[in-house]
Amino acid sequence: MNYKKTSQKLEIELTGDFNLKAVRKISDLLGDRSELFINLKKARFVNSKAIIFLHKLMQGKPRVVVRLKNPPKIFFELLQTLGLHRIWELDEIVEP
Amino acid sequence: MEAHLLLESKVEMIGTVTDFTYKWCVNMGFDEHSAARMALSVDEILTDIVLYAFKDEKGYVEIWYQYTPSEIEIIIQEKGEPFDPERHTYNREKALIEGDFKGASLETVQSMTDHFLFLNRGKDGKEYRLVQKYIFPHILDLVPNEYNFEKDEDPESEHNYLVTPVTSEDAEDIAKLIYRSYSYSYPKEDLYFPRRIETAIYNEYKYGTIVRTESGRPVGYFAVVKSTDSMIGEVTEAVVSPRHRNRGLMKKMMLHLIEMSRSRSLSGLFGMAMTNHLFSQKVNSRYGFKSTAMIISKTGKRTLKGMEKSQLDMISVILDFLPLTKQWQRPPCLPKDYAELFSEIYNQFEEQEESTVKQKPAGSKSEQTDMNLSINYESQSALITVKTYGSTFVGSCMRMLKSTEELTLTSLYIDLPLDDPYIDSAITWLKDQGFILAGLVPFFHQEEDYLRMQQIYKEVNFSEIQTYSEIAGKLKKMIQDEYDELQKNQSEA
Numbered sequence: 001m002n003y004k005k006t007s008q009k010l011e012i013e014l015t016g017d018f019n020l021k022a023v024r025k026i027s028d029l030l031g032d033r034s035e036l037f038i039n040l041k042k043a044r045f046v047n048s049k050a051i052i053f054l055h056k057l058m059q060g061k062p063r064v065v066v067r068l069k070n071p072p073k074i075f076f077e078l079l080q081t082l083g084l085h086r087i088w089e090l091d092e093i094v095e096p
Numbered sequence: 097m098e099a100h101l102l103l104e105s106k107v108e109m110i111g112t113v114t115d116f117t118y119k120w121c122v123n124m125g126f127d128e129h130s131a132a133r134m135a136l137s138v139d140e141i142l143t144d145i146v147l148y149a150f151k152d153e154k155g156y157v158e159i160w161y162q163y164t165p166s167e168i169e170i171i172i173q174e175k176g177e178p179f180d181p182e183r184h185t186y187n188r189e190k191a192l193i194e195g196d197f198k199g200a201s202l203e204t205v206q207s208m209t210d211h212f213l214f215l216n217r218g219k220d221g222k223e224y225r226l227v228q229k230y231i232f233p234h235i236l237d238l239v240p241n242e243y244n245f246e247k248d249e250d251p252e253s254e255h256n257y258l259v260t261p262v263t264s265e266d267a268e269d270i271a272k273l274i275y276r277s278y279s280y281s282y283p284k285e286d287l288y289f290p291r292r293i294e295t296a297i298y299n300e301y302k303y304g305t306i307v308r309t310e311s312g313r314p315v316g317y318f319a320v321v322k323s324t325d326s327m328i329g330e331v332t333e334a335v336v337s338p339r340h341r342n343r344g345l346m347k348k349m350m351l352h353l354i355e356m357s358r359s360r361s362l363s364g365l366f367g368m369a370m371t372n373h374l375f376s377q378k379v380n381s382r383y384g385f386k387s388t389a390m391i392i393s394k395t396g397k398r399t400l401k402g403m404e405k406s407q408l409d410m411i412s413v414i415l416d417f418l419p420l421t422k423q424w425q426r427p428p429c430l431p432k433d434y435a436e437l438f439s440e441i442y443n444q445f446e447e448q449e450e451s452t453v454k455q456k457p458a459g460s461k462s463e464q465t466d467m468n469l470s471i472n473y474e475s476q477s478a479l480i481t482v483k484t485y486g487s488t489f490v491g492s493c494m495r496m497l498k499s500t501e502e503l504t505l506t507s508l509y510i511d512l513p514l515d516d517p518y519i520d521s522a523i524t525w526l527k528d529q530g531f532i533l534a535g536l537v538p539f540f541h542q543e544e545d546y547l548r549m550q551q552i553y554k555e556v557n558f559s560e561i562q563t564y565s566e567i568a569g570k571l572k573k574m575i576q577d578e579y580d581e582l583q584k585n586q587s588e589a
Contacts, residue, residue, distance in 0.1 A: 016111060016115075017111065017114060017135070017136075017139065019110060019111060019114070019139055019143065020107055020110065020143045020146075020147075021107055021108070021110065021111060024107075044118060044128075044131075044132040044135060044136075045132050045133075045135060045136040045139070047136060047139050047140055047143065047204070048140060048197070048200040048201050048203075048204045049143060049200075049201075052197045052200060055195075056195065059195065072132065073129060074129070074132050074133060074136060074208075077207070077208075078136075078204060078207075078208075081203060081204060081207040082186070082188070082191065082197075082200055082203065082204070083188035083191060083192060084191075084192070086192070087192060
């Protein structure tokens with residue numbers, strides 16, 4: 001994965017799927033930063049561990065602002081399966 | 097076509113496997129979205145295995161990729177810590193309110209696949225089965241509303257035929273021919289979906305022959321579906337357009353198929369001839385096929401377009417076999433209960449050689465029993481194949497049978513290798529579990545002969561079963577006697 005860090009923000013460009021390995025790496029890189037941006041252009045899927053990871057970041061204290069770009073169609077299906085579509089503010093989270 | 101992976105349970109291997117899964121599914125004809133759903137499902141299962149089944153301990157995971165024209169099945173096996181999925185059901189409210197996401201992985205897999213099965217085989221491990229169906233259009237969705245299938249027919253006077261091997265480009269013509277000849281009554285649903293036919297031919301799952309008239313219109317089709325476990329094939333999927341019947345086209349195609357099978361070095365061909373009439377059995381007999389087994393309750397699925405539930409017909413078949421090799425040897429010793437009948441079955445085949453293979457000595461079994469389960473979701477039947485009998489045979493078989501209780505089956509079969517004297521004990525034990533004989537299945541697994549037993553869950557009316565050959569009649573009698581005895585014992589119990 002490719003990434004850029006500032007003191008407040010971590011920007012990631014995934015080179016593969018958003019899976020457990022990616023979650024662990026992002027978690028290490030994020031530290032106590034308050035913003036996370038992930039470009040998912042090359043991800044075929046985002047797995048449930050990754051979605052739960054993002055959910056906990058957004059619900060945690062202090063909260064992390066999460067922005068996603070180019071999520072695959074399957075990501076929205078999985079959000080619905082897990083019931084998270086009801087509480088995720090997708091208009092704010094997913095960049096057009 | 098099929099694939100098998102053996103991997104160490106590590107986080108690092110997950111990405112490699114999901115990459116492979118995605119590419120394999122695309123290669124087998126899935127669209128990218130369906131392939132991603134399968135890759136995600138495999139990722140979810142493997143992630144849980146790495147995190148919870150083995151934790152920090154070394155362990156292995158085996159994965160099988162299996163193809164049929166209607167679906168892809170991925171089987172994942174491991175022998176890590178015991179796990180009960182019923183204790184890990186996902187609760188949306190709990191997840192949203194309490195942040196408890198227990199069961200999210202299995203919920204994901206269930207939503208991403210058409211079938212998800214978890215089989216707990218106790219000491220023999222756990223098995224996850226992921227099935228996804230092909231989404232291909234039906235032939236009627238590919239032709240205009242007012243399409244007249246009759247117009248595809250040439251005049252009856254047409255007599256010049258061209259017999260050629262089928263290619264994937266013939267797929268739509270085959271589907272039209274099936275619909276024109278049988279409407280919705282043909283039992284093989286795949287043949288109404290041109291893309292399923294196309295991928296099956298392209299993936300070399302089957303090969304066949306097509307007959308066209310001089311003007312190029314298709315009037316006959318006959319195919320062999322290759323076994324994935326042995327160098328044999330099933331002659332199946334036969335159709336001749338009604339106006340072109342009784343002109344020797346079936347004979348031309350059968351001879352062409354036998355020739356094609358020889359050139360592919362197949363060891364044999366078999367046909368499953370239905371027992372509600374004698375026609376197919378007579379046809380098989382004419383080309384040298386000999387009856388070796390009678391399989392009851394092999395169900396055929398009828399396509400009923402626009403209806404959710406398809407009708408399942410209870411049918412029985414006679415398995416007719418045609419050896420194509422001279423290397424075939426009968427086992428050195430036949431199972432005691434069926435020695436006479438099996439000897440007669442083998443005696444039908446003139447070219448067979450005397451055995452030079454020594455039977456495995458009694459009591460030399462390894463500890464481990466090797467067996468696997470194949471499920472036919474369409475016909476709701478399952479087959480357990482015993483590769484080797486170990487000292488754990490009864491325990492392993494018991495666990496396998498218990499795991500099949502979670503399936504809705506109309507019939508269950510078990511294939512036993514004939515090269516080990518332990519077969520006599522296995523037969524006795526299986527009879528106690530409600531199995532009866534089906535017969536000999538020659539060359540069925542790794543070019544070896546097996547004995548098939550069957551467990552039937554529906555009532556059988558033997559008076560409706562018609563047999564053509566003398567051996568088929570003897571098989572029917574033996575099977576009926578065992579069935580009646582089993583019914584009697586069960587009613588007494």
